[in-house]
Amino acid sequence: MSSETESTVVPGCQFASDNTAGACPEALNALIEANAGSQASYGNDRYTSVVADRLRELFAADCDVFFVFNGTAANSLAVSTCCQPYHSVICADVAHLETDECGGPEFFSGGAKLLLAESSHGKLNVASVEELVTRRSDIHYPKPHVLSVTQSTEMGTVYTLAELAELGGVAKRLGLRVHMDGARFANAVAALDAPPGEIVRAAQVDVLCFGGAKIGLPVGEAVLFFDRRLAADFAYRCKQAGQLASKMRFLTAPWLGLLAESAWLKHARHGNAMAARLAAGLQAIPGVTLLHATDANAVFASLPDAVHQRLAARGWRYYTFIGLGSARFMCSWATTPAEVDALLSDVRAAMDGRSTS
């Protein structure tokens, strides 16, 4: 018997999203600790102010920091803060803002329109961004006012510092605010091996949505305003949107665990390493094609329909983009080498026409 067939891994949803993982031990321990005793509510507790300080230290910036329940709220509210209802927000055609937020940015901004720039492997095409801004200057066109950049991207690629500098430079030259969707910012930091502050400064980011859930929090994202003027009324926006946690300590204390001893970075490096292991294994299987560079923690593979069916029958759950025949496999802080190898073993079997390995 090969070690592969002895694997105790139960196929399931572990590669469907980095959101299928539980909370990491560091975050969970901090949560349990924060449960003791009474604390002031609505963010006036000591955990919340300490975490905000830690984030300012991490980014080496005097930014304003807020905490919300999820990434859709973080993005929608951050973008809304940057624009008037008659403005437009430029983002990639594959951006989460456009495809996965149910119109949240438009709703919360009271009408700002998303303008979709062309992208390649998830990355914005700079010429397309420029064209969207400069094609019109009349009052009938929603005035471009914000550029939204996703780092790491929806396709698992990571903008280099030079690419970010180019985008940030173009945005500022064109008078645009810069929003960064950092639902997987941690994975980008791990991939670039650069200080977080350097990454946001390269792109001249005004507001960053820093993802917590996908890197190991039970729930929650941070919103960091590097242009603090934008943050003036943000607390009201959060409250109105139902995003002000009454027991805020439970949203913020887990960050303490995550930020201590760079646990977040350790987890991001691990997720990226598991994706690299999976990508290397898939690439070695004849007939399997990888669709994007595996810079961070996502692997996109093109597989025949029958293979998807065999993997599903075996119990594997993951997202497919119908028509393209591709599978998205996400790795997280919790992904184990054994899980990666079990998936690889089943993909090999499925490619050979067998339903089990």
Ligand SMILES: *Cc1c(COP(=O)(O)O)cnc(C)c1O
């Ligand atoms: C997951 C994700 C979000 C946040 O989504 P929620 O489900 O609302 O937390 C935002 N942007 C990107 C690119 C994401 O992958």
